[in-house]
Amino acid sequence: MKNGQTDKLSATPPATNQHEHDHDHGGMFGPNTELIFAGLCALSLAIGFGVSFAGGIPAWVSLTLYGLAYFFGGFFTAKEAIETIRQGKFEIDFLMLVAAGGAGALGEWAEGALLLALFSIGHALEHYAMNRARKSITALAGLSAKTAVVRRNGTTTEVDVSALQVGDVIIVKPNSKIAADGVVIKGTSSVNQAPITGESVPVDKQPVADGSKDLAKAKPENRVFAGTINGTAVLDVSVTKAAGDSTLARLIKLVNEAESQQSPTQQFTDRFEKWFVPAVLILVVALCFAFLVIDEPFSASFYRAMAVLVAASPCALAIATPSAVLSGVARAARDGVLIKGGRxxxxxxxxxxxxxxxxxxxxIGKPTLQKVVTLSGDERALLALAAAVEGLSDHPLATAIVNGSKERLGNVVLPEAVNLKALTGRGVQAEVDNEPVFIGNKALFDEQKTLTDEVRKQAGELEASGHTVMIVRKGKVFLGILGVMDAPxxxxxxxxxxxxxxxxxxxxxxxxxxxxxxxxxxxxxxxxxxxxxxxxxxxxxxxxxxxxxxxxxxxxxxxxxxxxxxxxxxxxxxxxxxxxxxxxxxxxxxxxxxxxxKLPFAIGLSRSARRIIRQNLIISLGMVVILIPLTILGIARIGPAVIAHEGSTLVVVFNALRLLAYKK
Structure with a gap:
């Protein structure tokens, strides 16, 4: 998957596969219009059904109410069916409309309205439940600051984050969100990076050394990210990325894209449905003509066919894997783990x-002083001498020796070292107390023909355990051996x-x-x-x-x-x-x-997701396997079939949403 650049900080999900419509079902009642329409459908059905038993009320009143139920229940169903038909596909929504239309053609207006009522309520609740998972992703966008205090030409002003440019210096106040990716150039503070990295402990930040302008080489302790939260001190931050290119923006984009990346199970269900849906349509057409073979009226055959159509519609199967993938990706992102899709x-x-x-x-990625072997004198004198000499060098091994020595010695005055000379590939030479000091590897002392068998043996043992060995000699006396290693x-x-x-x-x-x-x-x-x-x-x-x-x-x-x-x-x-x-x-x-x-958490979450996907497939396919024979035999009518069908869909979705509550 290739990453593009985002032109703005957005958490809007991308277009997904054929089973994952955008479901932008707003309208006159706002974003909950679909749910309200489903409620009006059920209300019209209930009143119409009640009126049908009341004496003295014309039959057309009930029919009108059933017609309203058809309108409210079928509005969004028809909208989605038309969208998919335009793409040359036949999906669940189309099957539901055919079944409802067939019930109406038989004069079973109440059962047709019940079908649309339950289907629309089920869909509305399904979308509502899925949106709970999407909110975990959308919430990432809320991490971004909306404005930033920027210093330009000696004056400070508050600007929209989108107006920030690379090179701008922003002032981050205590306990406020950092508005852009950047490098600290002034101030020291701790920053809560949990929203981006999942780190539970705030990370100390400090300015780049000597106000360096080479910000590209800044260390992790100098870098800050948009969406993280500053501690108790003011920071001056030089912006290194525009808002649309920040780590947070890229994270949101990649998590959203992950929703559309199909998993192997999802690809299997798609392939299954490609032949299953046409097979159902063929079966339904055949069942419509069952009256030619068995002794029953056409209306009974047609009703049975419509019931089978409802029972065989793979609603739960279509949503079984996407809902689990979406929930798993969202849960991982909340803990600083970006998973790029279902696969x-x-x-x-x-x-x-x-x-x-x-x-x-x-x-940890850098050498540290791990072993100190004293050959003459005491360890503190050895470390003080080594720190004094290596303190004149900027070599990574020298830095490791200096830092490690100071940690062990504490506040100790070091002897004065002068006249440092680098011996390329072998070590260093300096003077302390008017005596030459050599710190280097075995090759240095072999070259001088001064290396003793005992020193060689002890140095070899350290090397065998993975250490880089630095031998210390002052004058003609070997003081000790230092073992440096990139520690676990x-x-x-x-x-x-x-x-x-x-x-x-x-x-x-x-x-x-x-x-x-x-x-x-x-x-x-x-x-x-x-x-x-x-x-x-x-x-x-x-x-x-x-x-x-x-x-x-x-x-x-x-x-x-x-x-x-x-x-x-x-x-x-x-x-x-x-x-x-x-x-x-x-x-x-x-x-x-x-x-x-984070690795055990990610693997544990994945295994939980796999279990839930398998459970969802068993529930969804099992319901279809049970309902089809029951409806073919006439044991289950449209109403019970719809209840079982839509119930299994909601079970599948809410089962998948359990991943949002996954514990480490």
Whole structure:
């Protein structure tokens, strides 16, 4: 599915498939006109039926009231039938009109009116129930601020959100909605991102370093999204996306589009109905001539045919899957999980294997100081020296050592390091207390021919456990060894354990890092397999092999360099998709926040949706299987058939709506 650009923030559902009409049934009584018409139909029927038993009142009064019932009950039914006939299709609405017309032709005006009354009431209530699911999607549009305070040419003014331009600076007041996607350039505050990412805890935001103008490289702690809620401090935000291109606008558009993406079950029901509806019409025509074979008047044969027509109309079947898909997609979106339609919703619950990228998916995505081995002196002196020297470097490993050392040391005055020299590919050199200090890998000290067997052995053990090793020597003395590693996410182990409980048999890591690192991370988080040293095309091959072994497999990554492997998998899942156009484009499912623990929720929701879809199919097909023989044999008349038929439709819809209340 390709994403387009939205020209305005809108939550209007798109046109859907042949069974999902827009149902824009407004009129003189507003959006509830259809329900009011259904009520007037039932009222006219009830009065007409009562008058027919009153003495002294002409028969035409009852007929007039039945005629009103036909008008009110058939108005929207006829409207939809005409729309579908123009498309060259015959659907349920057409079958209902034929049945009601046939009852009238037999002089059974009361039963025809009853058919239209129950059908119109059922349809009206069905649409009302479906709209409850759509409101969960439409509510996303309400997250957007309507206006923004913008600073232009030294003055501040309040403008409509649609008037914001990229580069504008907006002032976000405390406890107010953020009006546009952007980057914080002034102020520090916590922001509630739950409406977009599903994160339950507010996220601290701070301005870009040194007022940097390269906003495209801003870090997550600098970025904010439209629809999120500012905390207790004022923020100045530079707008990076217009209102129609914001993450919120794209989320609304994609969730709406998901409603029209058919699931495998929905495709099956559509194929079934394509031959079932014509077969019913043929059967009905044949039953009209039953009087030629059996001893009964034409009116009895015709009535039976109309009853079968009512019984065989697959109302519940038509709505069984769309209602569940819509409810499931809406429930997922409320928790920061974007599911792009019925196919991924159903497939997700059928997975038995998951393939994970490592960096940024199973790990936090940046190196941290994990191990400290002291060879001479004490640990605090070792860390203080390392922090002093590496503090002069801007290398990612140096940053990890400095941050990790300061966390362990607390407020300690570091020694003064000078004359830093980078030794490319090996480490760094500096001076502390007029003595040379070297911090680097084994190659650096091999080159100097100073590496001892004991240091080599301990460094090798750390490397075998997946650490990047930095050896520290001051003068001629080896002080210690520092092990740096991209650590697993805090929630990774618990998440994978939950996935195992859900029945996921294989959980595999695919990474470009070396096999030792892959093995170390796999052991820590509880993976079943780990494959390292993989190029992007080798990841694709690994996913293909996993599909052949397991049937259905999902690839979970960041949606950028893992896009080819995602495309090869049954369901591609992107992590941290908020604000990432590429992730939203490539994935079948997007976890809007950087939250790995949303996976068990999404899989559990999918399995619940699959169960409800199966239940709905059993209810809808079962009712048809029961009613057709009963009406053919004359046991069930039109009235009871309508009640059972429309009752099953409402059961199916309300069963699907249970997904809106799904608990994690």
């Amino acid at each position: 991924p919703l159903e497939d997700l619950g059928d997975l038995t294997a998951l393939a994970f990228d490592k960096t940024g998916t199973l790990t 996410r805090p929630e990774a182990k618990q998440t994978l354990a939950a996935l195992k409980q859900l029945g996921i048999r294989r959980m595999v890591m695919l990474t470009g890092d070396n096999q030792q690192v892959a093995n170390a991370i796999a052991q820590q988080v509880g993976l079943t397999d780990a494959f390292g040293d993989l190029l992007p095309e080798e990841k694709v091959k690994a996913v293909d092999e996993l599909r052949q072994q397991e049937g259905k497999v999902s690839m979970i990554g960041d949606g950028v360099n893992d896009a080819p492997a995602m495309a090869k998998s049954t369901v591609g899942i992107a992590m941290g998709a908020a604000g990432s156009d590429v992730a939203l484009e490539t994935a079948d499912i997007a976890l809007m926040g950087d939250l790995l623990d």
